[in-house]
Amino acid sequence: MAIMVLVAIVVCEVAFWVAVLGGLAVRYLAGRPRLGMTLMVLAPVIDLLLLGFVAIDLLGGGTASWHHGLAALYIGISVAYGHRMIAWADSTFATRFRGARPRPKPAGAAYAIACWKDVARTLLAVAIAGGIVGGLILLVGVPERTRELLGLFPLLGIVLGVDVLWAVSYTVWPKKPATGQAVG
Template sequence: MLLWLIVGCEIGFWIILFLGLFIRYALKFPKTSKAVLLCVPLLDLILLVATAIDLHHGATAEFAHGLAAVYLGFTVVYGGPLIKWLDQYAAYKFQSGEKIEAEQKYGWSHTLDEWKQWLKGVAAGAIAAALLFLAISYVNQPEKTKLLYDWFQYIFWVLLIWLVCWPVWYSLFPKKATS
């Protein structure tokens, strides 16, 4: 059930986002659009409350409970910049706004960008780990939350692989401009 709520929140995120942008640029109601876009964090709150209630009512933690924490961590860190980028893109497409030029980065500029993205991932992982820790403490029954402990390792390994395959790799072998 919780897994479907996570899927629903992800679908809801995109629906609310596109609805907000449609209201802003097609219908020309910027204030209404802002109100709609402010509903995006409500999805995160719904997911957080549903997860807490499920665990509080005695559910044994499952994969979905840990996934909810990770989803929330990454949404907090990456959701705002994604919304801002899509808003700028929609402004360009529908209001002749400033075109977003994807800056081609090479060398140390590209490497620095890889490190910044990885550090954002670390922040998202830290938020997810904090939520996992709070859930484990809230339930306070190790036999019911032992699956949540596994998520600390998942977060660690994903961040480690990300670190080695991108920031460290490009630190050792900087991206070269194509001719």
């Protein structure tokens, strides 16, 4: 059953991007902005389906594996970074298909600030993933079946720590602007 959770994660990731890219294609290529937005709104629904599948698996007697923890991490990242990923894809489509100006790439202090905003997003992702895992452990209530999930907590700390180090490094050593680009 654990392999089915891994397959569900992959299917949900593919479905997420199909919803986003399909929505953008309908919005920009077919000229149907409302329908495109409707398709993009399906992305969070896909996360809820994955969470439901994981919970049903564990409540149905399944034993937790690293796949279940990965599902929690995927959902946390999707919630925390999903809007930003969609905005990036939307901006890219607008530049490519509508002739919009590309977004300027931050450098210097602006890049450092962006890195610290990412730390906040990563903290949110880690909190969501940790909350999901903690909730699943409490919901199942059988430590022998959920012991594997405890291994996710140190990983969440490492993920957050790496992001903090990234932000600190660009705060101390600011990113140089691209040639011909002003510092923003």
